[in-house]
Amino acid sequence: WGLHKRVGDPMVCILGSGDFSRSLSSRLRCCGCRVVVGSRDPQRLPPALAEAEGSLVFLALYPEHYPSLLTLRPLLSGRILVDVSNASSLKQEGLSNAQRLAQMFPCSSVVKGFNGLSAWTLLTGAYDHSRQVLVCGDCPSSKLSVLALAQRLGFGAVDVGGLSASRALEEAPLLxxxxxxxxxxxxxxxxxxxxxxxxxxxxxxxxxxxxxxxxxxxxxxxxxxxxxxxxxxxxxxxxxxxxxxxxxxxxxxxxxxxxxxxxxxxxxxxxxxxxxxxxxxxxxxxxxxxxxxxxxxGYMILNAAVEDKKKVLVWRSDLYLSSGILGLGVLCVLALTSLPSVGQALNWREFTFVQSGLGYTSLVLSVAHVLFFGWDFAFLPRAYQYYLPPVFLLSLVLPCCVLIGRFLLLLPCCSVPLNRIRRGWEKNKTAPTQH
Amino acid sequence: WGLHKRVGDPMVCILGSGDFSRSLSSRLRCCGCRVVVGSRDPQRLPPALAEAEGSLVFLALYPEHYPSLLTLRPLLSGRILVDVSNASSLKQEGLSNAQRLAQMFPCSSVVKGFNGLSAWTLLTGAYDHSRQVLVCGDCPSSKLSVLALAQRLGFGAVDVGGLSASRALEEAPLLxxxxxxxxxxxxxxxxxxxxxxxxxxxxxxxxxxxxxxxxxxxxxxxxxxxxxxxxxxxxxxxxxxxxxxxxxxxxxxxxxxxxxxxxxxxxxxxxxxxxxxxxxxxxxxxxxxxxxxxxxxGYMILNAAVEDKKKVLVWRSDLYLSSGILGLGVLCVLALTSLPSVGQALNWREFTFVQSGLGYTSLVLSVAHVLFFGWDFAFLPRAYQYYLPPVFLLSLVLPCCVLIGRFLLLLPCCSVPLNRIRRGWEKNKTAPTQH
Amino acid sequence: WGLHKRVGDPMVCILGSGDFSRSLSSRLRCCGCRVVVGSRDPQRLPPALAEAEGSLVFLALYPEHYPSLLTLRPLLSGRILVDVSNASSLKQEGLSNAQRLAQMFPCSSVVKGFNGLSAWTLLTGAYDHSRQVLVCGDCPSSKLSVLALAQRLGFGAVDVGGLSASRALEEAPLLxxxxxxxxxxxxxxxxxxxxxxxxxxxxxxxxxxxxxxxxxxxxxxxxxxxxxxxxxxxxxxxxxxxxxxxxxxxxxxxxxxxxxxxxxxxxxxxxxxxxxxxxxxxxxxxxxxxxxxxxxxGYMILNAAVEDKKKVLVWRSDLYLSSGILGLGVLCVLALTSLPSVGQALNWREFTFVQSGLGYTSLVLSVAHVLFFGWDFAFLPRAYQYYLPPVFLLSLVLPCCVLIGRFLLLLPCCSVPLNRIRRGWEKNKTAPTQH
Known part of the structure; x- marks a missing residue:
């Protein structure tokens, strides 16, 4: 299709180059917008930002890097700055991220929004308008532009008032x-x-x-x-x-x-x-x-178990049953949150908690269930007849690898660099330019 | 934020002071609208209504009180009147509430809408656009204003035609x-x-x-x-x-x-x-x-039960099992309607029926389940050894209180004044000014 | 309501007279649009199409009949043609239906959309905006008109870019x-x-x-x-x-x-x-x-079953249990897809597969379950005492009729004419005028 046909499409700038920026630009392009992505580094800023007038600018940065944008003030003046950041912790004092941004750029119009969305949702989420984008800001016309864009991307867009509501929006994903x-x-x-x-x-x-x-x-x-x-x-x-x-x-x-x-x-x-x-x-x-x-x-087993030396058998069979029932119950909750309407009602932290926290719980319970089952014949020679190990041992190999891997990644020697990487750190950069 | 920034926000008037009015005004304010709430009493009407021109007016009154608004006719002329009332019963003859309102105020533009929403939904409901607001009316531009407002409040807004469709809208919550x-x-x-x-x-x-x-x-x-x-x-x-x-x-x-x-x-x-x-x-x-x-x-029990004198035992154990299974089944339906997508597909009457009607059914079945279980040893001295009553008696205390309370509130001496209160009656008012 | 009040309502033309056309026109009228339905036959085309200027034209035809519209070219020029067709098979070569249409009518503006919807959804679906209408096209203003109409009909409308995206839209319902x-x-x-x-x-x-x-x-x-x-x-x-x-x-x-x-x-x-x-x-x-x-x-049965001649009993009881469990499991999946949020996430082919394919599977499994149950006493005289046949035989009558009916309709002698009828063939027409 010819270029002349795309003139009517809106132009959007994104500052920042992380996951969120990439997913957002991909979704914007899918919905027919023209997108310019720039780093917050003024040298690397594409001249397109200077040329494209009147367009929206998304700030896909961590809020601690906002001050580095101050040199861009003349370029950003008169534009709509969309702050997509979340609070770093609950019950913070002082101004919200969006309010601090508004103070830093008095000649721009700051709108809060899109912060409840994950990069994952932007990339793979359905265009079904049931996923909400809550927007607030002090300038009604800027808000209208952002609301219209959110709707264009297939989200339900809701105006929740002035910029003073931004603290609640920033804290929502942490609840x-x-x-x-x-x-x-x-x-x-x-x-x-x-x-x-x-x-x-x-x-x-x-x-x-x-x-x-x-x-x-x-x-x-x-x-x-x-x-x-x-x-x-x-x-x-x-x-x-x-x-x-x-x-x-x-x-x-x-x-x-x-x-x-x-x-x-x-x-x-x-x-x-x-x-x-x-x-x-x-x-x-x-x-x-x-x-x-x-x-x-098990009438006979239980009768026999009244004698003290066999009580361990009852304990084992009870723990076996309990871990199986509870493991299945936890999996059931996981399956429920896979329902679209349930999953959409959760924020990012809740969804991660259910999918990762409860998921590992269920894995541990399942492994326990199998271990309690195989307890007493795991070490008997007849369980290995024909040189075939018992099935329950086979099925434990992969789950145990996952659990051990998960445990290793939780050790500080792994988790500290991993978190740094997830915040944008790169191995090959020297310390001073590390943002 | 300065006052000058809020000039662009829409202005909405609400006549009426019940639950719906309060919830609606709270939601409107959340979404950045300016709201004026007035009683239908002309003396108590705030001067704001007289000043605010061109704004929407919600009538959050019972339709039988519409005639009391006739004195406001000059003030309401040229405005959009939003009729949020429901039908009082199915298969009524004559005009719908909205049509009668349009006859009473020929110089105003009557739009039907928002009537499927409860005060509860307005107050606590998510801003997720999957909850619908169906709107009808004879003036396209007035409809557009109401549709836009519904969308601003986070509802999905749908135009369903002229005012002749209002009867169907009014009756929908009663189905x-x-x-x-x-x-x-x-x-x-x-x-x-x-x-x-x-x-x-x-x-x-x-x-x-x-x-x-x-x-x-x-x-x-x-x-x-x-x-x-x-x-x-x-x-x-x-x-x-x-x-x-x-x-x-x-x-x-x-x-x-x-x-x-x-x-x-x-x-x-x-x-x-x-x-x-x-x-x-x-x-x-x-x-x-x-x-x-x-x-x-229970092979032995059942064998013994073939003798006539023990058949009551079988009956009891069967009723015990049945009430437990059915109680759990009813709770299961209740849990299902708690899923967002299922709950939203129900109207207010259906939701109340499921949550309250089926809920009490499940409570009665559960109590029956426990009673059938404890039947024969509730009165044996050994159930009270160590001066500790059996658990099943303990767990029955609260449920039985609730059931008795519910039963008492169903008696005419309680239910008649309660219904009057819910329709707006107040104890301290004298009879003549009671509307 | 007077005619003068409806002037503001949009005017929509539909070419084609199948299920989709009828359901679409019914939904359009519900939402306050004026509708003109015409056959693709120029002689039968209502003069309204000639008169109504600037309106949308839906092409509710099979794409193989598009060439028959070429005689209408002057009438359609300058209008927005909405192509609602689906791909006839996956991995087709060449241009998509919408692209071929755009080549045939260079003076019209072709927009792809509404193709994921079934006639059934249009007729009975809720106005809940969670059902999506994806729209693409090369002319932004034409797209906006179609997006606005989709929203008016109570669907969530999403712009997914230029006409080159139409292939993906056309193939989506086949996945x-x-x-x-x-x-x-x-x-x-x-x-x-x-x-x-x-x-x-x-x-x-x-x-x-x-x-x-x-x-x-x-x-x-x-x-x-x-x-x-x-x-x-x-x-x-x-x-x-x-x-x-x-x-x-x-x-x-x-x-x-x-x-x-x-x-x-x-x-x-x-x-x-x-x-x-x-x-x-x-x-x-x-x-x-x-x-x-x-x-x-069944301890005794199983013990007895170790003897060879009774092993058939174990087989039968195992198959009886298996078919029952699996049948209930399949029904459970069916019940899950009846949840609004799950059902809406499926496309038409997936929905049909689950509802029809899995449904019949469940029916077959249930019938097998009953047959395995009644196997050995179906032919015993004492099962028919008091001249009453056993319940399991009674309950099999209707299911077996359905299964036999389904089997007969799958035979070529039935399925070939049935498919022809569903593509629009009529018995009373002569072959030459058959399109």
């Missing part, structure tokens, strides 16, 4: 399930209470009373007695705040007074309480099935 | 799963047929024939025999209309003739039929596992 | 899970390896060694031994590419070099690998429960 904290704590407290209560009643008291050793109840049977109690109480906690609100309205005789803060927060946590209740109930169901089967099929 | 009615009825009819057939064959006939008492088959075993038959027939009902359509096309020799209405409706119901078939199959699988376990582990 | 191909192949290879290894070790070698016949292990027990190994290895394959990337970055000392292609592709396949690992683990869990139950409840 880790703030709405789940209270409900999770409640679940854990309830579980601890019921677990200790049952342990006291069924394990400790019988031991003190008549020296009956029920210690092998702790890993599975006691857990399965505590879970349904937790599930039931959690479910009633879902419906209690609505009742309290009704009673309060009846007592006050009006609905125009605000509820107390704790009740408002409780109302907002009902969805999470309900889902955790469901999780406990589902785990209880699975545990019950497994226990019933064991009781039926 | 209760219209597309599920037929498939659910089919499932229930099929289940009844198979259940009665099996009861006739396996329970009634053996009793008449040779006085064999199989009455204890009814709660679990017969249900589990009927479920797979229903699932299988339902699944074939999913694929039958496609076949019929093909045969019809072959017979007619053309695809340009419309299918009969019943076939069109059947085609549209395939998704629901398939999901219900899946539900029956899943329940069958769970029931089968439970039955198999009971058969294996 | 069949390209991102799942590699992971699926890996799963199948791993499963084959572990299955053969276990069969070698537990079935073949014992037979050669000491003539022990374990052939009945193959359908269930061996599968259930291979599944967990596959699940575990797959899970570690999810986390391995991240490790490799870190090691590569450490070795290269920079993050600014691209990863090799195979690593990039592996990174993109992690989600699919994880979901397949979850699937294997879930199947393993279900198989294990079933096997444990059988071991417990």
């Amino acid at each position: 880790l399930f703030p709405s789940w904290r209270g409900p999770l704590l409640t679940t854990m407290l309830l579980f601890s209470f019921f677990y200790l209560y049952i342990a006291l009643k069924n394990v400790l008291m019988p031991f003190l009373d008549r020296a009956e050793n029920n210690l092998h109840h702790l890993p599975l049977i006691t857990v399965n007695q505590a879970l349904p109690a937790v599930a039931l109480v959690m479910l009633s906690l879902v419906y209690m705040p609505g009742l309290l609100a009704s009673v309060l309205q009846l007592y006050r005789g009006t609905k125009y007074k605000r509820f107390p803060d704790w009740l408002d927060q409780w109302m907002c946590a009902r969805k999470q309480l309900g889902l955790l209740s469901f999780l406990c109930a589902a785990l209880h169901a699975v545990y019950s099935v497994c226990l019933s089967i064991r009781r039926a099929s | 209760l799963f219209p597309s599920w009615r037929g498939p659910l009825l089919t499932t229930m009819l099929l289940f009844s047929f198979f259940y009665l057939y099996i009861a006739l064959k396996n329970v009634l006939m053996p009793f008449l024939d040779r006085a064999e008492n199989n009455l204890h088959h009814l709660p679990l075993i017969t249900v589990n025999q009927a479920l797979p038959a229903v699932a299988l027939v339902m699944l074939s009902l999913v694929y039958m209309p496609g076949l019929l359509a093909s045969v019809l096309q072959l017979y007619r020799g053309t695809k340009y003739k419309r299918f009969p209405d019943w076939l069109d409706q059947w085609m549209c119901a395939r998704k629901q039929l398939g999901l219900l078939s899946f539900l029956c199959a899943a329940l069958h699988a769970v029931y089968s596992v439970c039955l198999s376990i009971r058969r294996a582990s | 069949l899970f390209p991102s799942w191909r590699g992971p699926l192949l890996t799963t199948m290879l791993l499963f084959s390896f572990f299955y053969l290894y276990i069969a070698l070790k537990n079935v073949l070698m014992p037979f050669l060694d000491r003539a022990e016949n374990n052939l009945h292990h193959l359908p269930l027990i061996t599968v259930n031994q291979a599944l967990p190994a596959v699940a575990l290895v797959m899970l570690s394959l999810v986390y391995m590419p991240g490790l490799l990337a870190s090691v590569l970055q450490l070795y290269r000392g920079t993050k600014y070099k691209r990863f090799p292609d195979w690593l990039d592709q592996w990174m993109c396949a992690r989600k699919q690998l994880g979901l397949l690992s979850f699937l294997c683990a879930a199947l393993h869990a279900v198989y294990s429960v079933c096997l444990s139950i059988r071991r417990a409840s």
Whole structure:
């Protein structure tokens, strides 16, 4: 297609040369924009920036490098600067990154936006408008330009007010399930209470009373007695705040007074309480099935296990079942967050936590599950008959390599240089020019 | 930020002071709009409405209070009135709320919209454009203003035509799963047929024939025999209309003739039929596992139960299992509707029905599950040894409080004033000024 | 509403009279557009097309009929032609449909778009903007008109560049899970390896060694031994590419070099690998429960089965369990794709494959499940006592009809005319005028 046809397409500049810059420029080009990418180094700045007038300029830099742009002030004056940076930590004092940028470039119009997106999303994400780009800024017309561009790239664009809202936008990707904290704590407290209560009643008291050793109840049977109690109480906690609100309205005789803060927060946590209740109930169901089967099929083993020397067998089989159930449960949560609508509701930190944190948890639990299974015949000669090792050993090779590799990368000798590289450090550069 | 910077932001008026008004004004302010909230009482109307020219006016009132606005006619003339009301019941005669409003204010431009949103969604909903705002009205330019505002607030805005479409919009939030009615009825009819057939064959006939008492088959075993038959027939009902359509096309020799209405409706119901078939199959699988376990582990109990005096034991254990399975199943549906994409596809009435109706059902089933479990040892002294009550009693305290509270609030002495309060009534006002 | 009020509404022409044309015109009218539908036959073309100036023209024809429009060239000149056609097969040579159209009508402006939508989606789909319409074309202003129309109809509209991108758009609906191909192949290879290894070790070698016949292990027990190994290895394959990337970055000392292609592709396949690992683990869990139950409840049957003449019994019960588990699993995948967010991520071919292909698979598996269940008492007189046939026979009637119907429609004598009809052929027309 001829050049004359592309005149109407918008022109966008990007300063910075990291992953985000590359992904952004690739997506902009896909959607028919003309893109100029420059380093923040004035010498390396393409003359295109000087020529292209009236265009948007994305600052794809770490905020600590903003001062190096001060020499570009004349070139950037009168332009729209889009600040895509995130906060480096929660609860920072002082101005937000975007506000500091606005102070440094008083003749430019600073707009905050695009910071919730990862380079990965920009590169591979669908053009489905359900992924949001929140935008704020003090100049309405500049905001409109950025909102229009976000929509052109296939994102849902939302104006969230003036530049004072930029702190909230910058901190959003760092939040880790703030709405789940209270409900999770409640679940854990309830579980601890019921677990200790049952342990006291069924394990400790019988031991003190008549020296009956029920210690092998702790890993599975006691857990399965505590879970349904937790599930039931959690479910009633879902419906209690609505009742309290009704009673309060009846007592006050009006609905125009605000509820107390704790009740408002409780109302907002009902969805999470309900889902955790469901999780406990589902785990209880699975545990019950497994226990019933064991009781039926392993009747003799358990009977024999009452003798002290075989109790280790019960422990092993219980740990085997538990790790399998929990590993599958964690994988189930992982699978759920792979659903588009669920994954899109998470921010970058939450998504990484679920996909990487829970993923490794599930891997460790699965390996434990297999190890508990193969414990006692891993070292028997008959497991190696025909010179074929048992399957469970074969299937452990790769997972163990991954776990060991992960562990090595967590050691400081690896993690420190790796983090430096991810922040832009390069081996071949000399120290002074290292930014 | 200086005042001069906010000049470009749009100005919106809201008449009415209920939940919806407060949530709407909060969201508008979040998205950088200037908002004036006034009561419908002309005396209390802020002068801002008189000054602010050309702005949108939201009517966040019950439609029965529209006539009280007639005194404001000069002030409202030439403005865009956004009618956010819902129908009070389905199948009403006459004009829709928006059409009556347009008759009352011939010099204003009436636009219907925002009525599918709850105050809750406005306050806490994500800015994700997947939540729709359907808009209709007779003036294209007024519609465009409202559509633009809806998009600014982070909703997907859709033009659905002239004001004659307003009745459908007003009635939409009152619909209760219209597309599920037929498939659910089919499932229930099929289940009844198979259940009665099996009861006739396996329970009634053996009793008449040779006085064999199989009455204890009814709660679990017969249900589990009927479920797979229903699932299988339902699944074939999913694929039958496609076949019929093909045969019809072959017979007619053309695809340009419309299918009969019943076939069109059947085609549209395939998704629901398939999901219900899946539900029956899943329940069958769970029931089968439970039955198999009971058969294996409780062989002696069941053998003993053939003697009449122990049959109550079988009944109890069957009801215990059934209530547990069904309670978990209902919770599972609840958890599913917590998925963003599923929840957004429901209207307000459907969402309330699922979250509140099914939620309480699940709570009742769970309590029943626990009660059937603890039935016979709730009153034995040894359940209270060491002065510790059994866990299942502890876990019932809160749920029973909630159920009793819910029951009390359903009594007319509580529900009548509560509903009045929710419609805006206040205790301290005297009757005449009560609107 | 008066005619004068509709002046502002856009005018759209549609050439073609198939399903797509009818659904599109219905949706356009719903959203307040004025629509003119014409056949591609110049004689039957309504004069409205001649009168309506400056409007959009949708070409809802098969691309092979484009040449028949050449006589309309003067009428279409200066208008925007929207090409909604799909590619007829992947990897075609030469120009795309839209590019050929642009060559045929040099005085019109050709825009590609709307081709991912089915007539069904246009008719019944929600107005939820999460369904995308990708648009490309060489004239920016024409593209803007089409993008605005797509948004008006409630779709998310995305500009994906010049007309050279039209080939990708035309081929998109023909792709069949390209991102799942590699992971699926890996799963199948791993499963084959572990299955053969276990069969070698537990079935073949014992037979050669000491003539022990374990052939009945193959359908269930061996599968259930291979599944967990596959699940575990797959899970570690999810986390391995991240490790490799870190090691590569450490070795290269920079993050600014691209990863090799195979690593990039592996990174993109992690989600699919994880979901397949979850699937294997879930199947393993279900198989294990079933096997444990059988071991417990059917102890005597299995003991008896060691004698050769009863081994058929084990085979039958294993196939019965397997078909039930797999049928339910397939239904589970079907239910998942009914979730709005999942269904919208699929293109038309993928959706049809899942809903029709997997649906019939599930039906066949369910029928097999019932047949294996009823195998040995289907022909016993006591199954028909009281002249009532067994339930499983009743429930098989409709499914078998559907399967037979489906099989008949697959025969060439039916499928050939059916396909012709679906391409627009009509029985009553004479051959020459058949287009």
